[in-house]
Amino acid sequence: xxxxxxxxxxxxxxxxxxxxxxxxxxxxxxxxxxxxxxxxxxxxxxxxxxxxxxxxxxxxxxxxxxxxxxxxxxxxxxxxxxxxxxxxxxxxxxxxxxxxxxxxxxxxxxxxxxxxxxxxxxxxxxxxxxxxxxxxxxxxxxxxxxxxxxxxxxxxxxxxxxxxxxxxxxxxxxxxxxxxxxxxxxxxxxxxxxxxxxxxxxxxxxxxxxxxxxxxxxxxxxxxxxxxxxxxxxxxxxxxxxxxxxxxxxxxxxxxxxxxxxxxxxxxxxxxxxxxxxxxxxxxxxxxxxxxxxxxxxxxxxxxxxxxxxxxxxxxxxxxxxxxxxxxxxxxxxxxxxxxxxxxxxxxxxxxxxxxxxxxxxxxxxxxxxxxxxxxxxxxxxxxxxxxxxxxxxxxxxxxxxxxxxxxxxxxxxxxxxxxxxxxxxxxxxxxxxxxxxxxxxxxxxxxxxxxxxxxxxxxxxxxxxxxxxxxxxxxxxxxxxxxxxxxxxxxxxxxxxxxxxxxxxxxxxxxxxxxxxxxxxxxxxxxxxxxxxxxxxxxxxxxxxxxxxxxxxxxxxxxxxxxxxxxxxxxxxxxxx
Numbered sequence: 340x341x342x343x344x345x346x347x348x349x350x351x352x353x354x355x356x357x358x359x360x361x362x363x364x365x366x367x368x369x370x371x372x373x374x375x376x377x378x379x380x381x382x383x384x385x386x387x388x389x390x391x392x393x394x395x396x397x398x399x400x401x402x403x404x405x406x407x408x409x410x411x412x413x414x415x416x417x418x419x420x421x422x423x424x425x426x427x428x429x430x431x432x433x434x435x436x437x438x439x440x441x442x443x444x445x446x447x448x449x450x451x452x453x454x455x456x457x458x459x460x461x462x463x464x465x466x467x468x469x470x471x472x473x474x475x476x477x478x479x480x481x482x483x484x485x486x487x488x489x490x491x492x493x494x495x496x497x498x499x500x501x502x503x504x505x506x507x508x509x510x511x512x513x514x515x516x517x518x519x520x521x522x523x524x525x526x527x528x529x530x531x532x533x534x535x536x537x538x539x540x541x542x543x544x545x546x547x548x549x550x551x552x553x554x555x556x557x558x559x560x561x562x563x564x565x566x567x568x569x570x571x572x573x574x575x576x577x578x579x580x581x582x583x584x585x586x587x588x589x590x591x592x593x594x595x596x597x598x599x600x601x602x603x604x605x606x607x608x609x610x611x612x613x614x615x616x617x618x619x620x621x622x623x624x625x626x627x628x629x630x631x632x633x634x635x636x637x638x639x640x641x642x643x644x645x646x647x648x649x650x651x652x653x654x655x656x657x658x659x660x661x662x663x664x665x666x667x668x669x670x671x672x673x674x675x676x677x678x679x680x681x682x683x684x685x686x687x688x689x690x691x692x693x694x695x696x697x698x699x700x701x702x703x704x705x706x707x708x709x710x711x712x713x714x715x716x717x718x719x720x721x722x723x724x725x726x727x728x729x730x731x732x733x734x735x736x737x738x739x740x741x742x743x744x745x746x747x748x749x750x751x752x753x754x755x756x757x758x759x760x761x762x763x764x765x766x767x768x769x770x771x772x773x774x775x776x777x778x779x780x781x782x783x784x785x786x787x788x789x790x791x792x793x794x795x796x797x798x799x800x801x802x803x804x805x806x807x808x809x810x811x812x813x814x815x816x817x818x819x820x821x822x823x824x825x826x827x828x829x830x831x832x833x834x835x836x837x838x839x840x841x842x843x844x845x846x847x848x849x850x851x852x853x854x855x856x857x858x859x860x861x862x863x864x865x866x867x868x869x870x871x872x873x874x875x876x877x878x879x880x881x882x883x884x885x886x887x888x889x890x891x892x893x894x895x896x897x898x899x900x901x902x903x904x905x906x907x908x909x910x911x912x913x914x915x916x917x
Contacts, residue, residue, distance in 0.1 A: 470839070470840075470860055470861070470862050470865075473861060473866065473869040473870070473874060474874075474877070477870075477873050477874065477877045478877065478880070480872065480873055480876055480902075480906070481906055482906075483905040483906055484905060484906060484907055485905075490905050494900075494901050494904050494905055495901070498582065498914075499579040499582035499585065500582040500584060500585040500914060500916065501585060502585065503582060503583070503585030503586050503589060504585040504586075504588055504589040504592075505589070506589070507545075507585070507586055507589025507590050507593060508589045508592060508593055511538075511542065511589075511590075511593035511596065511597070512593075512596075514538070515538075515596065515597070515600070518530045518534065518535075518538075527607070527608065527611070527613065528607075529600075529603075529604055529607070530604075532601060532604050532605065532608075532671070533691070533692075533693075535597055535600050535601045535604060536601055536671075536693045537692045537693050537696070538597045539594045539597035539598045539601060540594075540664075540692070540693040540696040540697060540700075541696060542590040542591070542593045542594035542597060543590070543591070543594045543696075543700060544696050544699060544700055545586065545590040546586075546587050546588075546590040546591040546594065547700050547703055547704070548703065549583050549584075549586045549587045549590070550587050551703050551706075552707065552791050552792050552793075552794050553792070555583070555794055555795060556792070556794065556795050558580060558583065559580065559795035559799050559800075560795075562577045562578075562580045562800065562803070563799055563800065563802055563803060565577050565803045567803075567804075567805055571885060571909075574803045574804060574885075575886070575909045577800070577803060578800040578801075578803055578804070578886065578909070578911055579911070580800060581797045581800065581911070581913065581914070582914065584914070584916030585916075587916070588637065588916065591633070591634065591637070592634055594630070595627075595630045595631065595634055598626065598627055598630055599627065601623070602623050602624065602627050605619060605620055605623050606620065614674070616670065616671075616674050618670055619667065619670045619671060619674065622663055622666055622667050622670065623667065625663060626660055626663050626664065626667065629656045629659055629660045629663070630660065632652055632656050633652060633653055633656050633657060633660075636648060636649045636652040636653065637649065637653065639915055639916075642915070643915070647749075647750055650750060650751070651749075654748075657704075658704070661697070661700060661701055661704055664693075664697050664700075665697065665701075668688065668691060668693055668694055668697060669688070672684055672687040672688045672691060672694075675687050706791075707790050707791035708790060710790055710791050710792065711747060711788065711789075711790040712788070712789060712790075713786050713787070713788050713789075714730060714732040714786060714787060714788075714789055715730075715731070715732065715785065715786055716728050716729070716730060716783075716784060716785055716786055716787050717729040717730070717731070717785075718779075718783030718784065718785075719766075720780065720783060721768075721842060721843050721844045721847070722838075722841055722842045722843070722844070723771075723780065723781075724770055724771045724780070724837075724842045725768060725769065725770045725771070725780065725814060725842050725843055726768075726769050726779055726780045726783055727766050727767070727768050727769075727844075727847075728743075728766060728767055728768075728769060728779070728783075728787075729759075729764060729765075729766045730764060730765055730766065730767075731763065731764040732789075733765075734758075734762060734763060734764075734765075735756050735758055735765040735793055736758070736793070736825070737758060737799075737821060737822055737824075737825035737826040738755070738795060738796050738798050738799040738818070738821050738822045738825075738826065739755075739756050739793035739794065739795060739796065739821070740753050740754060740755045740756060740793060740794050740795075740796050740818075740821075741753070741754065741756055741767070741789055741793050741794075742754075742789065742790065742791070743767075743787040743788065743789055744787065744788045744789075745784065745787065745788065746788075747788045747790065750775070751790075752775060752776075753794075754767040754768070754769065754817065755767065755796055755798075755817045755818035755821045756793065756821055757817060757820045757821050757824060757850075758821070758824060758825040760824075767817060768814045768816070768817035768843070768847075769814070770813055770814030770842075772814075796818055796821070796913075797818075797888075797890075797911065797912065797913045798818050798819065798821070798822045798888055798890060799822070800911065801822065801828060801830070801886070801888050801911075802826065802828060804884070804885040804886045804909075805829065805885055806828075806829040806830060806831075806882060806883065806884045806885055807828065807829075807830045807831075807884050807885065807886050807887065807888055808830065808831045808832075808833065808875060808878045808879045808882060808884045808886075808887045808888070809823075809830050809831070809832050809833070809887075809888050809889075809890070810833045810871060810874075810875045810887060810888070810889045810890070810891065810899055811832075811833070811834050811835075811889070811890040811891055812834070812835050812836055812871075812891040812892065812895060813836045813891070813892075815834075815890035815891050816834055816836070816843065816847065816851065818890050819832065819834075819851075819854075819890055820847070820850050820851070820854065823850075823854035823855070824850055824853075824854065827854070830854070830855060830884070831855060831857070831858075831859075831878045831881075831882045831884065832851065832854060832855040832858040832859065833858075833859045833861075833871070833874055833875060833878055834851065834858060834859070834860050834861070835861040835863050835868070835869060835871065836861075836862075836863060837862065837863050837864035838862060838864050838865075839860055839862060848860075859874070859878070871895060871898075871899055872898060872899055872902035872903075875887050875889070875899055875902075875903065876902070876903065876906065876908065879903070879908055885909065886908070886909040886910065886911065887899070887903050887908055887909070887910045887911070888910070888911050888912065889910065889911070889912035890912065890913065891912070893913075893915060896912035896913060896914075897912075899912065900912045
């Protein structure tokens with residue numbers, strides 16, 4: 340063995356003396372009574388805590404405070420006694436945890452101690468993934484652009500969703516006013532009932548089509564074909580496609596306004612004796628009530644307060660409305676065919692634009708239910724917080740979601756799918772977020788109802804950018820893997836969740852690291868909740884990405900998207916009606 344030089348020996352002794360002195364201070368600090376510690380300033384207490392944290396201790400410090408070291412473990416000395424509870428909780432120096440096999444007890448609770456790139460990792464494991472601590476040198480966030488009032492209006496009150504709603508509603512109201520002005524001198528007053536009924540039916544059709552699965556997938560396919568050489572400004576706008584819900588709500592509200600006018604015209608004619616059809620009047624008012632109920636329960640506050648009620652009203656009131664529209668068309672057509680010189684009932688119906696529009700609406704209403712089937716499921720319980728459900732009934736493409744249910748008429752739950760490497764099956768991740776999801780974890784089912792076809796998700800739009808930062812929390816890793824596993828994309832990944840290995844298992848962790856070897860995976864149970872906005876901006880600047888995507892709970896998604904966009908960074912994330 341080569342002996343150290345004298346200089347090195349002197350340096351080692353010097354370091355040893357300094358270490359011994361610091362250990363005395365550390366030991367004295369650790370023996371302070373609680374009362375005196377509480378009287379210390381907060382900053383001093385935090386500094387003292389950091390100095391005495393087990394994972395930052397040296398070998399000498401561990402031995403002085405009674406923790407085992409490699410030599411005491413081998414010698415079997417009294418200092419080597421340590422409980423498995425201490426190991427599981429990480430309450431021992433990391434070097435000691437490695438010696439005693441703590442990583443075999445529970446890897447997820449081991450506290451990282453080394454640095455890799457710009458985040459802290461634990462290099463002692465052979466696993467490909469690394470648990471990170473938020474970097475300490477995050478640059479300060481830049482000042483938000485524009486004045487506060489304009490910023491709030493632009494990014495909160497006038498998002499793309501609201502703009503699309505406003506465009507659809509304004510266009511209809513302009514047509515409404517023009518029609519009323521054009522017929523202001525008509526006898527009797529107002530436009531014809533047929534024109535108003537056609538306007539209402541057209542808007543209902545638009546509201547239906549923009550929500551139809553094949554239409555959604557087609558729109559995504561068109562927008563995702565946007566080439567990288569397009570200006571970033573255009574690609575930023577195209578990526579907002581998932582706000583198409585604004586068209587749905589705008590047309591639905593406009594249809595209700597048109598139908599209010601139709602109801603007023605029918606009521607006026609009935610009251611004046613020009614249209615003696617009480618059945619038509621009755622059906623019209625029932626239809627108006629159903630349309631108003633659908634619009635009322637679709638208001639975000641009502642929808643969030645009782646989502647199951649919203650779904651029930653939307654589904655059953657919608658179906659009933661479609662049926663009553665057929666009744667209304669037949670009744671009105673019958674009344675028209677009885678007028679002198681009128682065509683037969685069949686010809687009147689066929690000549691009515693509302694008939695053909697309603698035919699298309701009915702087709703797209705029934706279509707998803709023609710694909711209703713019960714499929715076998717293969718649950719893989721990852722932990723008491725998450726389950727991974729595998730399906731083998733069909734092949735599936737990247738970044739698609741399906742809806743599953745135990746009771747098709749009651750409730751449906753949408754989840755992003757993760758294609759299997761063999762391309763013959765897929766899976767989805769369900770985490771504990773309520774009574775229904777908790778039941779899937781505690782009592783895994785062997786079969787589920789599915790309907791329709793898989794629908795493209797928000798994250799699909801990431802491919803229009805050359806490089807992105809993806810921010811996610813908890814089971815949001817499911818949609819992220821859906822894209823990264825089947826459609827590799829240059830990206831940086833930030834994933835914050837409690838005990839990731841323990842909750843989601845080795846396979847998920849390996850998939851995450853395969854997608855981004857430098858993924859920043861934060862165990863929020865160990866290090867607390869990080870500043871996700873600052874971390875997202877840090878990765879955006881560091882990686883040279885063109886956009887940030889966030890897949891998380893609604894609150895954090897809004898926070899990150901606003902935090903990025905208010906600083907000029909393109910940011911995207913699911914909205915309440917996407």
